[in-house]
Amino acid sequence: MTEPAGTTATDPGDVPVQLLAPDGRRVDHPDFAFTGTDAEIAAHLRDMVLTRRIDTEATALQRKGELGLWPPLLGQEAAQIGSARATRDPDLVVPSYREHGVAWCLGVDPIDLLGTFRGTDMVDWPSRPDGFHLYSFVIGTQTLHGVGMAMALQREHRVGNDDAAANGAVVVYFGDGATSQGDVNEAFVFAASANAPVVFFCQNNQYAISEPTSLQSRIPLYRRAAGFGFPGVRVDGNDVLAVQAVTTWALERARRGGGPVLVEAFTYRMGAHTTSDDPSKYRTRDEEGEWGARDPIARVKAYLLSVGAIDQAWLDDLAAESEALAERLRAGCLALPEPLLADQWSNVYATTPDRLVRQREEYLAYEASFAEEAR
Amino acid sequence: MSTMTMAKALNAGLRRALADDPKVLLAGEDIGRLGGVFRITEGLQAEFGEDRVIDSPLGEAGIVGTAVGLALRGFRPVVEIQFDGFVYPAFDQIVSQVSRMRFRSHGRLGVPMVVRIPYGGGIGAIEHHSESPEAYFAHTPGLKVVTPSNPLDAYWMIQQAVADDDPVIFFEPKRRYHEKGEVDVEAEPLPLYSARVVTPGTDATLLTYGPMVRTCVQAAVAAAEEGRSLEVVDLRSLSPLDDEAVFASVRRTGRAVVVHEAVGTLGLGAELAARIQQECFYELQAPVLRVTGYDLPYPPSRVEDGYLPDLDRVLDAVDRSLAH
Incomplete structure (x- = not known):
């Protein structure tokens, strides 16, 4: 007896959509095209370089003991910049916890990202109060919120209007490991059931800490969408042009009322899962080298230099801007205000119940008793 | 003033909440066309449309998790969990997300959601359909937990819960759904988070809530025939607890017996006993006693009558309290 369809067959869609080869050549794809200018591509390069600088600086701050933890995005800059730059108002963006590049594109001050990892804060983005939801740390939980x-948005009549500019959609980020979570699968079911305007953007960076994607799934992740009744597309997650083209298509489709899409951005976590992780225990130098040759930034730089859109002076300016940003991040990190335990009772409820008010007073009295003893 | 069952009172309360605020939405399994397995939402989808009374796919985490997203956009979702024992797939969303969104966002984001859960035993149900999981939620900062015991409270409390800016877990005593009572839809309701003295008395206080209120009132009637005056306090809110109402009653009577269906260990009775001994130590004439479900998984329904606190077990505890 032969195997049923869908379990062993390969599919043309398994080959990720690519518009910019690792050596910097533009390549054509039958279904997707990047229609932006070289100036826009240069802007993407700037976003990616600055994002990587934020990331390496945050990693360094952890190494110096200034952050308790940092989840690096190193290697995923194209997936994040390309997808984030496909959004516009009134779209809503729902991140996981590694979307520092998305945050950057949406105007979140990178210093705002540090508080939760320094332990000075919960999670909140005073610099971007709307449109970019809080980081979520329970794997996959945010897909349902998205x-x-x-x-x-459907109930606000922001989907399928003749006036395309009035339409919006949600893009929600998660990783390859999250695809095994019940919440993510329920999110797929609920989105399909409601035909909800949501783009599920899965960064398949090949590892859930130490577990390879092959442990989560026997088929390419993008193909899971078919079982839920909506399209899935696998895109080269290290190709910012392809990511933007595919995400733009998916968002437009959702905004028009076409329903959900799963985008699998095939990428690689070049760094560790977090600063507490040691990838040498579960992957080889050879593999890291192979992916290093597909660096998302190098190919954009090579392309722009080859067509003369940028030159060394432009890159030097960007390097200087990066260093200034890193310095601002360092200073901003050290200047984050220390939290007070006494303030933590304030936002448990909209109106603090009497018992919590009394508990806080008892805490303050207890603390004050030491000051009196010292006198 | 009209006479109606708790089921009808909840239906009327939800109808009024939907009519009063266009941001109120209902979601849950079978709540639309069917009107819910207990018919609490009967007729509401026909009246308010499929966009506001949503038949959800069968996923409790999905129901609550998508309601978080709706709430973050300014809607006020009221979700139905079909039975108490089915809330656990949504437990992570409720405890890790719903309860703390306000805290993690410096108060900027709220989740004004009501999670309705029919709960408790006494209806001869199969496994997972007779649970009393209220303590899990009362244990969680950021959640409020309430439970009506009669049609009047049901009518008002569901509306008050919907109007609250914090998430409210709303436990409905399913075995009392079809008991009737007077409902005055014009009356000024009690504040949501306040207890009520149902039966005044002087010899001992019965502290109870939800399905056990009726049982305790019956116990008080029986005790009165023997010349004992029991005060029955319907807690109504389990988080926050109306401490002052509890302490005031216990100070009057000097004796307290807590009655609930849920298992005793680390239940509401444990919390109440701790608070009472701390605040009313010198007024107490006897230790605080508890009459609860035994520390077992909910047993087969043919023995549930023995498992659940009933009039005799309550009176037995009262006897022991008064014997001190």
């Missing part, structure tokens, strides 16, 4: 927001 679907709910998309259901809200």
Whole structure:
């Protein structure tokens, strides 16, 4: 007896959509095209370089003991910049916890990202109060929130209007490991059921800490979408042009009322899962070298230099801007205000119940008793 | 003033909440066309449309998780969990997300959601359909937990819960769904987070809530025939607890017996006993006693009558309290 279809067959879609080869050549694809200018590509390069600088600086701050933890995005800059630059108002963006590049594109001050990792804060982005939801640390939990927001957009009549500019959609980020979570699978079911305007953007960076994607799935992740009844597309996640083209298509489709899409950005976590992780225990130097040759930044730089859109002076200016940004991040990190335990009672409820008010007073009295003893 | 069952009172309360605020949405399994397995939402989808009364796919985490997204956009979702024992797939969303969104966002984001859960035993149900999981939620900062015991409270409390800017876990005593009571839809309701003295008394206080209120009132009637005056306090809110109402009653009577269906260990009775001994130590004439479900998984329904606190077990505890 032969195997049923869909379990062993390969599919043309398994080959990721690519528009910019690792050596910097533009390549054509039958279904997707990047229609932006070289100036826009240069802007993407700037975003990617600055994002990587933020990331390496945050890693360094952890190494110096200034952050308790940092989840680096190193290697995923194209997936994040390309997808984030496909969004526009009134789209809503729901991150996981590694979307520092998305945050950058949406105008979040990178210093805002540090508080939760320094232990001075929970998670909040005073610099971007709307449109970019909080980081979530429970794997996959945010996909359901994203679907709910998309259901809200439907009820706000922001989907399928003749006036395309009035339409919005949600893009929700998660990783390859999250695809095994019940919440993510329920998010797929609920989104399909409601035909909700949501783009599920999965950065398949090949590892859930130490576990390879092959442990999560027997088929390419993008193909999971077919079982839920909506399209899935695998894109070269290290190709910022392809990522933007595919995400733009998916978002436009969702905004028009076409329903959900799963985008699998095939990429690589060049760094560790977090600063507490040691990838040498579960992957080889050879593999890291192979992916290093597909660096998302190098190919954009090579392309722009080859067509003369940028030159060394432009790159030097960008390097100087990067260093200034890193310095601002360092200073901003050290200047983050120390939290007070006494303030933590304030936002548990909209109106603090009497018992919590009394508990806080007891805490303050207890603390004050030491000051009196010292006198 | 009209007479109606708790089921009808909840239906009327939800209808009024939907009519009063266009941001109120209902979601859950079978709540639309069917009107819910207990018919609490009967007729509401026909009246308010499929966009506001949503038949959800069968996923409790999905129901609550998508309601988080809706709430973050300014809607006020009221979700139905079909039975108490089915809330656990949504437990992570409720405890890790719903309860702390306000805290993690410096108060900027709230989740004004109501999670309705029919709960408790006494209806001869199969496994997972008779649970009393209220303590898990009362244990969680950021959640409020309430439970009506009668049609009047049900009518008002569901509306008050919907109007609250914090998430409210709303436990409905399913075995009392079809008991009737007077409902005055014009009356000024009690504040949501306040207890009520249902039966005044002087010899001992019965502290209870939800399905056990009726049982305790019956116990008080029986005790009165023997010349004992029991005060029955319906807690109504399990988080926050109306401490002052509890302490005031216990100070009057000097004796307290807590009655609930949920297992005793680390239940509401444990918390109440701790608070009472701390605040009313010198007024107490006897230790605080508890009459609860035994520390077992909910047993087969043919023995649930023995498992659940009933009039005799309550009176037995009262006897022991008064014997001190």
